[in-house]
Amino acid sequence: MTSPEPTPDATTDPPGSPAARAPEAADLVITGCTALVHDEREEIGFVEDATIVVRGGRIATIAGGPADLLAAGLADAEHIDARGQVAMPGLVNCHTHTPMVTLRGIAEDLPIEEWFNEYVWPIESNLQERDVELGARLACAEMIRGGVTCFADHYFSMDTVAAVTAESGLRANLGQAFFSSQGAEGRERSLDFALRHRDTADGRITTSLAPHAPYTVDDADLAATAGLAREHGLLVHLHAAENRAQTDASLARHGRTPIEVLAEAGLLDTDLLIAHGTGIVERDLPVLARATGRVGVASAPRGYLKFAWPTTTPVRALRELGIPVGLATDGAASNNSLDVWESMALTALAQKFTEADPRRLTSRQALHHATLQSARAVGLGERIGSLAPGRRADIVLVDLSGPHTQPVHDLAATLVHSARSGDVRTTIVDGRILMRDRELLTLDVPAVVREMNERMPTLIDRAHGRRVQEYET
């Protein structure tokens, strides 16, 4: 799936393009690192002692061997000496609800019905713009610290999330969520948001239409969304077949799986990002194979284990159809963190277990999900997802000097199974450093936490008995 918007192509910067406009995108040179790259068959490889040159927010060159910055005319560029570190594409959180970090840990050890109906949806009826703003800010801080450079967000008050995204320096695909219970207005607001914000923040923000799910958005609304997506060239981002119970309920109610509902609504003929899909069943596979749009799936395995769902995303079957499966965390109210690094490891482990096959996912396959597949899933397959000339300079530097990542016999395995999100030392988006040596440069966490805690009693009050929606698969 590529970006549906008209954007500057991957290798040149036309005058007036977002990158050329960005004054903070100073030239940058990273030297001495081991760089994770993809070959022409998209196999993961590593370049030793690599030098990465960034110009205008893009990767200009990447090459192995020691660099003479003076000889290369780079003496004035900002320089990061990254010896002992691995440079890799920034992680992409392909499905999250950033403001929900505010509710991290508020509804623990519950089935999804109670989690939604007793806690999350009652509390969300109290949600104010300022709560969304503080939550989004904390979430962006957490993601930058964890090596995430791009996220796909699906929530309410997305104008506020867009403003925080711009401030944070991160890249994002943002969608204003809606339910059919909101009437036509919900869908119209989602479209209005998508059109106003597409390609803003120097091109770092792309947008999507964001119906909540087939069990909260009716067939007519889904079909109308598909029409709008085609008309405006927009990605659609929604929850579907989240778990097997939803698929069973959909079959019992109208004889169709959630994927079949999407197909009949025309959504498989649009660019589509499906969150979760652990309820995708055998009969869905030929339906997905006939999709004419670019379909991607976001997998957030921690939450599936925590909710005790019987299955995880069927990664092998989806890969056999050529469908990219990106990594995600979902919101922190269910997942307890926005740690995409953990999602990478858990995806590898959960796939081995559910397929009863220790040979896959290999660490290299997991890294492919974390890089190119995640970029494609959020519609940015041409812009990010690999360290290659012309791609946006979304780079993280990972410190492997800790005792838990030594010795290194297999660097892919070290990254997936031994390294942790906390080993990311430096996070760069569009060539701009957002975290340097673990220090956040764009966000003030203590100030956010202080105000968030002051507002908390009002936010989490459930005495009113309202909820934004009812969960019933």
Next chain:
Amino acid sequence: MTSPEPTPDATTDPPGSPAARAPEAADLVITGCTALVHDEREEIGFVEDATIVVRGGRIATIAGGPADLLAAGLADAEHIDARGQVAMPGLVNCHTHTPMVTLRGIAEDLPIEEWFNEYVWPIESNLQERDVELGARLACAEMIRGGVTCFADHYFSMDTVAAVTAESGLRANLGQAFFSSQGAEGRERSLDFALRHRDTADGRITTSLAPHAPYTVDDADLAATAGLAREHGLLVHLHAAENRAQTDASLARHGRTPIEVLAEAGLLDTDLLIAHGTGIVERDLPVLARATGRVGVASAPRGYLKFAWPTTTPVRALRELGIPVGLATDGAASNNSLDVWESMALTALAQKFTEADPRRLTSRQALHHATLQSARAVGLGERIGSLAPGRRADIVLVDLSGPHTQPVHDLAATLVHSARSGDVRTTIVDGRILMRDRELLTLDVPAVVREMNERMPTLIDRAHGRRVQEYET
């Protein structure tokens, strides 16, 4: 399970006892932290603004409310201001093979048969004392950094591991592994090691007899081991019913499960630490219920997922029998890390998934496994595992100021599902600080890694075709 050796009791320090002998066990006061404690029913609770006073390597007092160090006569004690941090009992790695960190990542994405026969056992036939020493040192560094204060190790060349344990400042239960293929000598060496090292390193080292497993140690050797354990009051630490295939093979071969083999050998009448037990089946439960020794099980869930084993340790069934289930990582050659914090989260998640019940393990249950149950599993239930007066001062301080651990609605959930091993700032064993603000004070990681890498080509050479043992369930 309590320590089988004669040791000073938990609340007094008789003159000449190990703690009284330890000159480095300076008095220490920790103030301002939130302390994880257990009530009389062993429920987890938290004391706000706690002051912990350590004397002679033990916790002397622990109490809530601000401390006036001058008034309390503590002005000369070493002082840690731990505001914003949580003090909890150090984690216990209940089953590992420390020197195997040297092989981290060398045999990836393989079934256990190939992992053992093609890589691990051929390479281990090259193992020299110096390799064991460097590996143990790196492992201790990794564990201290990850908040582990005690480990149960089961490997070869354990005299060397004991020396490194003493040097590192960690607490450990150590066992010299043996196979029946070594003849009577293996068992005799295991006993000799256990007797020479018990209660050394100022009491921080306890020991066990360490037959490898029922599939590599014959019935006669197991029975002899049980006799020696009873005679000398020693713990027995071994692998058993590691996976379902081993149980099936045992049944096919001689009509008994591995647990029944242990029972017939008399090992359930000794203090026994069983590693893994994912192959424990229904018929084993009454056998375990009749155990007259103190039996514990160590669970290392990451490796079970990675090897694609069909089951995990049956924690619920074991708990219903009152058997403690401690947390473990196994060796890093299979698990890729010694991250017990991750084992804690994965145990909670894997139990929810395999029992199809999101309500358990709760985070508090996971913390109970991580603390008292882990201490009991390694035979130290009276000495460590809780922050209470008289217990050894094995304490870790966890920093929750990061964006990924804020806000805090449920501190137990924050610890289990949001915090990471890298959030441990300070690690204390017997009142001695082994890591302060992430800086290791007893071990030199770069020097270890340098020499380890120099020795690596010789160590990992498999051209000779030897192996220390053959894996055949």
